[in-house]
Amino acid sequence: MIKDSWVRVVIFALIISFSSFIIMIAIWVRKTFGDVSSEQLVFALSFPLMQTDDRIMFSFLKRVFVAFWVFFLIIAIWLFNKYKETLKPLIKRFFYLLLTHKIKLSCCFFILSLIIANQKLHILDILNMQSKTYSNFYEEHYTFLNTLDDPHKKRNLILITAESMESTYYNMGGGGDYLIPNLYNLTQKHINFSSTNNIGGFKQVGSTGWTIAGMIAQQCGIPLRIPIGGNDFTFSKTFLKNITCLSDILKSKNYKQLIIMGSDSTFAGKNHFFNTHNIEVRDINYFKKHKLLPKDYKVNWGFEDKKVxxxxxxxxxxxxQYPFALQILTANTHSPGYSDANCNITQNVYKNSIICSDKEIYEFISWVKKQDFYKNTTIVLLGDHLTMQQNFFDEGTNNREVFNVFINTAWKNKNVERIKNRKFSHFDMFPTILSALGFNVNKIGLGVNLMSKEKTLIEALGEDDLNTNLNLNSRLYESFWLD
Structure with missing residues (x-):
């Protein structure tokens, strides 16, 4: 064996560099997006990532890619200069030991990088997703919809999904930092389901913590988990084709359906979901194609919410003139936040985006209320998930919940016992939206109509048990994906 052969040197350099790259990626993901679930990680990696906010891509390049190459160059320079006689005897001894055991040490460093990556990104959970141990949770708790009679009069629906909108923003940390005074005003005048007697929202349970997952949970009554261990699963242009969602029901009732969003709908496969479930998509690509935006226009994730x-x-x-269901998806409050130049209120970029979004959403709803069609239109405003902005809340902030408000519903009686002091999740929005439109439904998917006498799954099982069950494999759930 040739001592300090170039083969060993190259292997050492490659292992150390690759391991460092893994660690840098894991740390960057955790600092940028927080505690990312294994499902979210797998799902994000299943689709092109180039349609994200440019600032996020720049952050990755700066903190991971550039940092990696700087580290790699340092290693390379060290390797070429490892025998220089200017080194002090102690440093020479250190490098001698390092070079003598370089393969063993590099393998140990690689193992350490995998341990750090698992702590940050839950890598072992991804491997556990491959397990084929099944539960009967869905068979016992999922409710299929057989028939649904039309209400006495069809109501229009405007469903606004506000990026990362939390009811927690109303009074940050209880210290009087009121970021959403206008939306709070709506909750006082209309119906806000809450876990307290005041403004509140719903809990974020497993596999609902990113935009497409939150929307699917709210509109289909299930979490978003890709059954990657299933032999029959392959992702195609169909997306959960075997499940009935809100838009499928409205399609059967002859609603004209559309979603308007400022981002690229191909990101995270949202376009596949909307197309599979009968929703026309108008995203940044649509508006550029129809020359309503310049071809090179790009602000934030696409174009700003004001234009949306x-x-x-x-x-x-x-x-x-049609019975319509219009969905609106905002993006300004996606981490790290964006607001128009004429709406710079604070120096904190993310806090500013929330304050400005509160104002823009309220102004749009106020405009709708002045239109003739409003008298027969129900407005539902929901957050999609809790914010991923790191270090935004004070340490120890508890009871964070996703925002909701129902405006101009078909409900005649506002039963306070069913509105306040409830424990509920994304799933319960599905049947509750149908009920707000006048449909007679108590349960569908994993959700219950909050205006009914039914207990939610969180109320029946507890949040921890529900999360445990959602993380188990299900043959019924996998069947929702199969072509």
């Missing part, structure tokens, strides 16, 4: 609401107004002004 303007396009929504244009649609409503020309389609109010």
């Amino acid at each position: 609401f303007e396009f929504a107004k244009q649609f409503l002004q020309t389609n109010a």
Whole structure:
């Protein structure tokens, strides 16, 4: 064996560099997005990532890619200079031991990088997803919808999904930092389901903590888990084709359906979901194609929420004669936050995005209330998930919940016992939205109509037990994906 052969040197350098790259990625993901679940990680890696906010991509390049190459160059320079006689005897001895055991040490460093990556990214959970131990949780708790009679009069629906909108923003840490005074005003005048007697929201349970997952949970009554261990699963342009979602029901009732969003719908496969479930998509690609935006236009994730609401107004002004279901997806409050130049209120970029989004959403809803079609239109405003912005809340902030408010519903009686002091999740929004439109439904998917006498799964099982069961494999759940 040739001592200090170049083969050993190259192997050593590659293992150390690759291990460092793994550690840098794991730390960056955790600092940027927080405690990312294994499902979210697998799902994000299943689709192109180039349609994200440019600032996020730049952060990755700066903190991971550039840092990696700097580290790699340092290793390379060290290797080429390891025999220089200017080194002090102690340092020479250190490097001698390092070079003597370089393969063993590099393998140990690689193992350490995998341990750190698992702590940050839950890598072992991804391997556990491959397990084929099944539970009967869905068979016991999932409710299929057989028939659903039309309400006495069909109501229009405007469903606004506000990025990372939490009821927690109303009074940050209890210290009087009121970031959403306008949305709070809506909760006082209309219906806000809450875990308390005041403003509140719903819990974020397993596999609902990112935008497409939150929307699917709210509109289909299930979490988003890709059955990657299933032999029959392959991702295609169909997306959960075997499950009935809100839009499928409204399609059967002859609603004109549309979603307007400022981002690229191909990100995270949202376009596949909308297309599979009968929703016309108008995203940044649509508006550029129809020359409503310049071809090179790019702000934040695509174009700003102010324009999203303007396009929504244009649609409503020309389609109010139909029973319509208009969805609006905002993006300004996605970490790290964006707000227009004329809405710079604080120096904190993310806090500013929340304050400005509160104002923009409220102004749009106020405009809708002045239109003739409003008298027969229900507005539902939901957050998609808890914010991923790191170090935004004071340490120890508890009881964070996702925002909700129901405006101008078909409900005649506002039973306070069913509205306040409830424990509920994304899943319960599905049947509750249908009920708000006048449909007679108590349970569908994993959700219950909050205006019914039924207990939610959190109320029946507890949040911890529900999360445990959601993490188990299910043959019924896997069947929702199969072509």
